[in-house]
Amino acid sequence: MSYKKITGIIPAFISAFNEDGSLNLEATRLHAKRLVENGANSLYVGGSSGEMILLTKEERKAQLDAVLEAVPSDFPIIAHIGCANPQDAFELARYADKAGAAAISSVAPFFYKYDYREIKKYYEKLAASAEIPTIIYNIPSLSGVNFSMNQLSELLNIKNVEGMKFTCSDYFLFERIRNMYPDKALYNGSDEMICAGLAMGADGGIGTTYNIMVSKFAELYRLFKENKIYEALSIQHEINDVIAELFKYPLLPAVKYLVKACGCDCGNCRQPFDTLTEEEKSSLVCAVKGKLTWDI
Secondary structure, eight states, rough: OOOOOOOEEEEEOOBOOOOTBBOOOHHHHHHHHHHHOOOOOOOESSSSHHHGGOOHHHHHHHHHHHHHSSSSOOOEEEEEOOOHHEEEEEEEHHHHHTTTTTTEEEOOSSSSSHHHHHHHHHHHHHHHHHOOOOEEEEEEEHHHHOHHHHHHHHHSSTTTTTEEEEESSOOOHHHHHHOOOOTEEEEEGGGGGGGHHHHOOEEEEEEEETHHHHHHHHHHHHHHHOOOOOHHHHHHHHHHHHHHHTTTTTTHHHHHHHHTTTTTOOOOOOTTSOOHHHHHHHHHHHHTTTSSSOOO
C-alpha cells in the first residue's frame, strides 16, 4: 500500500484514569482534542508515556478507539502496540489496522534479553500482521537493546517497515541512517534534543513533554522548517528550562500532574507509580508557570 509519511510534532499520548484507577475515556478524548487544537500533527498512542505495560489489551483498544473518535477523520494516529507477549502485540496491531490508525509502532520485545535474530523475526511478523505501515522503536535505555547501524538498516528494509522512532543521543548513528534511507520516516524521541534531531534530518518528533508544551514544539518545528535555526534553538532553550525542572521529579507523575493543572484531569499514574507530594506540586507549578501551552 502507498504510505503518506507523517511529519511534525507527535505527542506521546498519556493515559487518563479515573480516581478509582479505571480508564477515563472522557478525559482521553478531551486531551486528544486539546493537543490537536494546539499544533499536534499526529498522536502516538499506547506507548511508554501512556503506561502501556500497566494497561490490559482491552483498555488499550478502548483508549485507541476514544482517541480516534476525538480527532478529525483524516488526522493520523500512530498506535504503539508493543507488549511483553508478542502474540498480544500482533492482536493489537490487527485491531489498530481495522480501527483506522495510520501506522503501528512497537518497542523491541523486552524483559528477556532477546538476541538480534529473535528481535528481527518479531518485527518481520509484526510488519506482516497488518496492512498499515510499521514504525520500529529504538530506545536502548528502556529496552536494553542497542542496535548497530547494520541491524537498524536490516530492520528498516523489512517489508512494510516505513520508519523509526529514535530515542537515543547517538546522532551520528541517526545521521547515517537518515543518509541511507532518505524516504523513511525518522522521528526524534529525545524532547530535550529535538533541534539536534531535526538538524540530523528527523521528520519530526515524538515526545512525552509535548503533552504540556505542544504549541512550543509546534512553533519550534515551524521555525526550523523555515530555516530560522537560531529562533528554533531559542525555543529549545525555553523547553529545556521546563524539562530541567521536570527531571527533579518522577517524569510521568510530574507531567500528568501538570496536564491536570492545565485544565484536563487525566488522574494519577497507576501503581506502582507514586504521586507528587503537595510540596512538590507547588514547587513544580511555581517553576513552570507561564512556560506551558496552557495557563496554570
